[in-house]
Amino acid sequence: MSGIAGKVVAITGASSGIGEATALLLAERGAKVALGARRPERLQALAARIEQTGGEAAWARTDVTRRADLTGLVELARERFGRLDVLVSNAGVGPISPLDDLRVEDWEQMIDVNLKGVLYGIAAALPVFREQGSGHFVNTVSTAGLRIVPLQSVYAATKNAVRTVSEGLRQEAGDSLRVTVVSPGFVRTEFADHMDPEVKAQIRDSMDTVGLSPDAVARAIAFAVEQPDGVDVGDIVVRPTAQA
Numbered sequence: 001m002s003g004i005a006g007k008v009v010a011i012t013g014a015s016s017g018i019g020e021a022t023a024l025l026l027a028e029r030g031a032k033v034a035l036g037a038r039r040p041e042r043l044q045a046l047a048a049r050i051e052q053t054g055g056e057a058a059w060a061r062t063d064v065t066r067r068a069d070l071t072g073l074v075e076l077a078r079e080r081f082g083r084l085d086v087l088v089s090n091a092g093v094g095p096i097s098p099l100d101d102l103r104v105e106d107w108e109q110m111i112d113v114n115l116k117g118v119l120y121g122i123a124a125a126l127p128v129f130r131e132q133g134s135g136h137f138v139n140t141v142s143t144a145g146l147r148i149v150p151l152q153s154v155y156a157a158t159k160n161a162v163r164t165v166s167e168g169l170r171q172e173a174g175d176s177l178r179v180t181v182v183s184p185g186f187v188r189t190e191f192a193d194h195m196d197p198e199v200k201a202q203i204r205d206s207m208d209t210v211g212l213s214p215d216a217v218a219r220a221i222a223f224a225v226e227q228p229d230g231v232d233v234g235d236i237v238v239r240p241t242a243q244a
Contacts, residue, residue, distance in 0.1 A: 004226045005030030008081040010073050012064050012121065013091030015042035017189030018140060021214035022088060022221050027055035029222065034077035034084075036062030036069070037091070056081070064091045064117030070124040078128065086136040086225055087125040089118045089162075094144075096151045107154045114158035115165075122169065129177050134229065136178040138221055139166050143185040143239050159183075170234060178232045180224040185239025186211040210242040 009026050013019035015037035023033045027050045035043045035057060043059035050057040058080040062069045077084045093113045095106040118139055129135025144152045145159035163181055170179035188211040217238050224233040 003030075004222060007031045007085040007225065008034070008077050008083050009086040009088060009225070010034040010036065010077045010084055010125075011088040011090060012036045012062055012070075012073070012117065013140075014046065014059075015039045018184065018187060018214045018217045018221075019088070019090040020046060021218035022090065023057070024050065025215070025218040025222055026225065027057060028053070029226075031086075031225075032056040032077075032081045033058075034073055034080065035059040036064075036073040038063050062091075064089075064120060065112040067120040067123065070117075070120040074124040074128060083132060084125060084128050084135065086138060087121055088138045088140070088221060089121045090138075090140040091117055092140060092142075094152075094155045096155050098151055099153055110154055110158045114155070115161045118162050118165065122165075133176050135176075136180070136225065137166070137169065138180045138182060138224060140217075141166075141181055141183050143183050143237060143243070146183060146237070170232070175230075178224075178227075178229075180221075180233050181235050182217065182220055182224070183235070183237045183239075184212070184217045185237075185243045187214055187217060188212065189214060210240040212238065212240050 004026055009031045011019050011023050014023050014035040023035055027033050035046060037043055040061045047057035047059045058076050060073055060076050062073050074084055091113060093109055097103050139162050141159040141162050144156045145163055148156050166179050166181045173179055220236045220238045227233055
């Protein structure tokens with residue numbers, strides 16, 4: 001299946017930012033979307049917005065640190081729309097800080113959400129894709145994994161781990177499955193909301209100064225999704241021209 005119209009796409013982290021923008025764009029182009037995130041009120045509002053413009057959407061509260069929730073999101077897509085063509089693993093957190101702060105709980109949260117959440121998505125969708133004989137994983141990572149800087153050691157490590165898993169999956173996938181990694185730079189999202197106040201101010205200033213709209217990343221994801229079955233767009237970097 002090529003193009004976007006008619007494809008069934010499940011998206012994690014769909015309640016805001018890149019996930020929300022991706023859901024809206026793909027639905028506008030004819031995809032049927034299954035929305036997953038931890039805030040059900042936002043998912044419900046997003047699904048209603050999509051349906052009001054003629055699109056098709058389903059949603060389920062999804063915490064990617066719970067394997068059963070990812071299985072449930074994949075099953076929701078299949079039950080509602082009959083199949084699953086694309087899984088966009090977009091949920092992520094980044095409570096960055098100096099390693100000297102020893103914020104071990106924050107480190108564990110990033111590992112649980114950013115890495116294990118993607119692995120749980122693969123575990124849920126891969127058997128379905130194998131059974132169908134087609135499928136597409138789109139994993140959101142970060143330019144933080146391309147240029148390592150202070151404060152972001154653990155965050156970058158989780159994103160590079162996903163990059164490594166994705167490349168291994170691509171090589172194991174054979175000629176029927178596709179794997180895409182999308183690396184956004186600074187994007188105007190809620191990413192910084194749960195950071196230490198001083199770090200949050202620094203990140204927020206960069207976002208406000210040079211940050212991209214989430215729509216820019218959504219268009220990159222749509223580009224990968226719309227390619228014909230035999231074309232695998234492996235790695236896309238999307239960052240502001242002003243970003244170092």
